[in-house]
Amino acid sequence: MGYRFGLDHFALLVRDVERSTAFYRNVMGFSPIERSGSAGVQWLEIGGGDAIHLIQGDFGATHVTKDTHVAVSTADFDAFVRHLNEIGVEFTDWPGNPGQIGVHRNGFQQIYVQDPDGYWIEINDHRPPVGA
Structure with a gap:
C-alpha cells in the first residue's frame, strides 16, 4: 500500500x-495550545507539530499498565534527567529500578515516568527531533 x-x-x-x-507543562515541558473548545479538554504541543489531547472524564474502566505507554524522544536526554531530579519526579528503567537509566538493546537510553493518572511515559534519545 x-x-x-x-x-x-x-x-x-x-x-x-x-x-x-x-x-x-511543568514536568514534560509541553506547551498549551490555545483553542476554543469544550470544558475539560486541553491540547498541548509536544514538538514538531505533534500534540497530546487531555480529556477529562470517567476514568473508572481505564486500566493502565507499563506495556501500554507513550514514548517521546529528546536530544537533551541528560538535561531532562537532571530536570526530573531537580524537581523530585521519580523515574525508573524498564524493570522498575528507581532512578536508573536503561539502555535499550539497540543502544539508546530510556527512562519511564508516570503521570498523575498512572500513564507511563518513556523518554529516550532514540530519535531526537530533527534540528536538535
Whole structure:
C-alpha cells in the first residue's frame, strides 16, 4: 500500500484536566495550545507539530499498565534527567529500578515516568527531533 503516516496527536482520558495539564507543562515541558473548545479538554504541543489531547472524564474502566505507554524522544536526554531530579519526579528503567537509566538493546537510553493518572511515559534519545 505504501501509505506514509506521521503522528498528529494522541489523546488520554484523565481524572482532572488541570492536574494533568500542570504535569505535562511543568514536568514534560509541553506547551498549551490555545483553542476554543469544550470544558475539560486541553491540547498541548509536544514538538514538531505533534500534540497530546487531555480529556477529562470517567476514568473508572481505564486500566493502565507499563506495556501500554507513550514514548517521546529528546536530544537533551541528560538535561531532562537532571530536570526530573531537580524537581523530585521519580523515574525508573524498564524493570522498575528507581532512578536508573536503561539502555535499550539497540543502544539508546530510556527512562519511564508516570503521570498523575498512572500513564507511563518513556523518554529516550532514540530519535531526537530533527534540528536538535
